[in-house]
Amino acid sequence: MNSQATSTTVTVQPGGPVSGTIRPPGSKSLTNRALLCAAVSESPCTLRGALRSEDTAVMLGGLQQLGVDIESSDGGRTLAVDGSACRPQHADEPAELYIANSGTTVRFLTAWLSALGGDYRLHGVPRMHERPIGELLDAISAVLDGTIRAESPGGCPPVRIHSRGWRGGEITVRGNVSSQYLSGLLMAAPLAQTDVCIRVEGALVSQPYVQMTCQVLRSFGVPIEAAQSLQQFRIPAGSQYRLSQYDIEPDASAASYFWAAAAITAGRVRVEGLTADALQGDVGFVDVLAQMGCTVQDDGTAIEVTGGPLRGVDVDMNAISDTVQTLAVVALFAEGPTRVRGVAHNRFKETDRIADLACELRKLGAVVSETEDGLQIEPLTAAQQQTFAGARLDTYHDHRMAMSLSLVGLRLSGVQIQNPSCTAKTYPEYFADLESLLRRPHHWRTT
Ligand SMILES: O=C(O)C1=C[C@@H](OP(=O)(O)O)[C@@H](O)[C@H](O)C1
Numbered sequence: 001m002n003s004q005a006t007s008t009t010v011t012v013q014p015g016g017p018v019s020g021t022i023r024p025p026g027s028k029s030l031t032n033r034a035l036l037c038a039a040v041s042e043s044p045c046t047l048r049g050a051l052r053s054e055d056t057a058v059m060l061g062g063l064q065q066l067g068v069d070i071e072s073s074d075g076g077r078t079l080a081v082d083g084s085a086c087r088p089q090h091a092d093e094p095a096e097l098y099i100a101n102s103g104t105t106v107r108f109l110t111a112w113l114s115a116l117g118g119d120y121r122l123h124g125v126p127r128m129h130e131r132p133i134g135e136l137l138d139a140i141s142a143v144l145d146g147t148i149r150a151e152s153p154g155g156c157p158p159v160r161i162h163s164r165g166w167r168g169g170e171i172t173v174r175g176n177v178s179s180q181y182l183s184g185l186l187m188a189a190p191l192a193q194t195d196v197c198i199r200v201e202g203a204l205v206s207q208p209y210v211q212m213t214c215q216v217l218r219s220f221g222v223p224i225e226a227a228q229s230l231q232q233f234r235i236p237a238g239s240q241y242r243l244s245q246y247d248i249e250p251d252a253s254a255a256s257y258f259w260a261a262a263a264i265t266a267g268r269v270r271v272e273g274l275t276a277d278a279l280q281g282d283v284g285f286v287d288v289l290a291q292m293g294c295t296v297q298d299d300g301t302a303i304e305v306t307g308g309p310l311r312g313v314d315v316d317m318n319a320i321s322d323t324v325q326t327l328a329v330v331a332l333f334a335e336g337p338t339r340v341r342g343v344a345h346n347r348f349k350e351t352d353r354i355a356d357l358a359c360e361l362r363k364l365g366a367v368v369s370e371t372e373d374g375l376q377i378e379p380l381t382a383a384q385q386q387t388f389a390g391a392r393l394d395t396y397h398d399h400r401m402a403m404s405l406s407l408v409g410l411r412l413s414g415v416q417i418q419n420p421s422c423t424a425k426t427y428p429e430y431f432a433d434l435e436s437l438l439r440r441p442h443h444w445r446t447t
């Protein structure tokens, strides 16, 4: 499904402090890693708490095209994966895999399919064909028995793979644009004929996601060796994936919207199933809220955020870049400016999440300055908030733009969010869940 075509807007209306408890759906990142690992597990593996969304549907659909049997129950939250019939696809015409705008799916599947062997072409929506993947293809070429190339200018998908598998050996990869290249290589490496050693050249962004990859691999029994610096890895030849059940945490990036709702309304929101021990680095978003003046309580089963007077912060969000848009909305209602640094890689996501974010914040009246690797946001003054006359905000087919910007409506009347259904990428039920937390209807409008 392409969630880009719709003519609906949604408006969330202010209504005082937001208080309640919520459990967001399963983590996108864990679901897509676990699906891939389960597909090559020696015996069937059941995933519990999985996410059902566009990004996971394209991963799941790709695996099914290879013959992986996936039975879904409990509304898609339980997935019984049996990869025993999974076969490399060799034919005159390559197997066409549609990956929408899912970065995890295209980067993980590119590495994994090239290691499995076969003939494939991975293509997505127009924005996907502008998102870089060339450095991953260069890295794979070092161990590939076959050819791999990008079809769009600048080394972007579609990706064409013609492979007889990976020989194994030494791989060097760059990690300053996306950590997903490295995660993809790590998950593919057990399929190689000999040991695989991976070295990261230069800086590595989004490091918690690489730690997550290592933890998922270890849960599946793969004896990966990782240097503490996350610059060197070794995956021994003959490593087997083996696990019968894997439980997926709720999505921490999705949770950020509910914690932010508490922060900006002086409310209290408890997100169940996430604690500081979560595999997802984005739980660290609550530490930023604490720095801004919120009270954060972690009781070992949930994290609760209580909002209070907010102050601006200066923060490096390299490790938790998916929560930059959430923070930007909180910053509008703080005392003093907020500076976000270290997120140049946000320009390569569903949209340019620095320039386009700044553009939408300015439509609200905020003074925003953009830097190469982040932005500075001046909060809205009391006078600006009192005289606010409404705004119609674009979402750029970016689920996080829709989810974060909708929260402005909890404080200001008349904020229309265009194309809200783009949340389907990772959270189709977002507005319904927000509504249940608010215990009042938001307004849907067809324009
Ligand atoms: O590995 C993952 O699951 C992800 C890594 C991050 O991407 P980058 O490494 O490109 O920053 C993040 O933004 C994305 O939503 C999920």
Ligand SMILES: C=C(OP(=O)(O)O)C(=O)O
Pocket (backbone or CB within 6 Å): 101, 102, 103, 104, 105, 322, 349, 350, 400, 426
């Ligand atoms: C950047 C994101 O996704 P991906 O890179 O997996 O498309 C995201 O979910 O915010």
